[in-house]
Amino acid sequence: MENTVSPIKKIAVVGPESTGKSTMSAYLAKHYQTIWVPEYAREYCEKLTEPPTWQDEINMFYGQLALEAGMQPQANKLLICDTTFITVKIWSDQMFGSSPQEVLDELPKRPYDLYLLLNIDLPWEEDPLRDFPEMREHFMDVWYKELDALNANYKVISGIGPERYQGAVAAIDDFLKTAV
Template sequence: MNKQIKKIAIVGPESTGKSTLSIQIAKHYCVDWIPEYARYYCATLNRPCTLQDEENMFFGQLALEDAVLATTEKDFVICDTTFVTVKIWSDEMLGETPQVVLDALPERTYDLYLLMDIDLPWQDDPLRDFPNQRGYFMEVWHKELKALNASYKVISGLGEERFENAIGAVDIFLSANHKGS
């Protein structure tokens, strides 16, 4: 396989519609969707998360991505989050990030990040922890994406407007990348 498959990542603080929107975008473009491995991992975790768990989630996310990238016939895929999330949660909850994650950050890049704004109402979920800290985590996401010199766009709006804003950002990205190829 010689073609370079683009990766578009849907990221942001908790309860900002990442999973819902990533599925909608993948369906809209008829491309493959890479789910968030950590959601499955944490759903069965019956104790506090450890640094080893964070490392396991990192490797799980990479394995999912690699499997989809190896089998897709599309020019791009939609990723419901990235392992940057592992860094953010590790730093916040455990005070450090596994070195393997830090080493991979500059190596495993994404072509476009859609950073979900915190303008959606909070939705309770057993895997969500910080209903009153979404503003703080939004700033953390900006900081992390800027540190990676990442190409990203903040996506705001409720319901259909959010979807349309995301599609608009992806269309601009695809158009700019099509002209360059």
């Protein structure tokens, strides 16, 4: 009988600003001995001298897709993604009142196997690329709505320090037990 290798499972670490997505992604990649895809928008926005435009949002969408596709072959069974291009939809809706059509078209076509929605129970940390400390509850509600609209498989991860990491590992381990 031929030995078949299961396809890469994609785990998205998502949530509002300042919920520890990058730190969690790095931790999970180390724990599962794989790689993690950084948030393309962070690097992109660090180079901007003005607020992002509609075209910038489209560029970030395509950049996130390319970065993820380029890194997936290096993954060891799991690809941990520090956010997804859903953030382009969320930010575009907030800033411009609508989203680029290419983003809307691709959302249902590019599901992740599991989303870890990081809760807003961590203290806010200042960062020049963070904009809405007073809107964390609003954006948490938006994430619920977006993931529900996609009929996404997601778990909310709460807690501080080790409790948060243990919750994320438990969610992934539970998923892997039932993954086909």
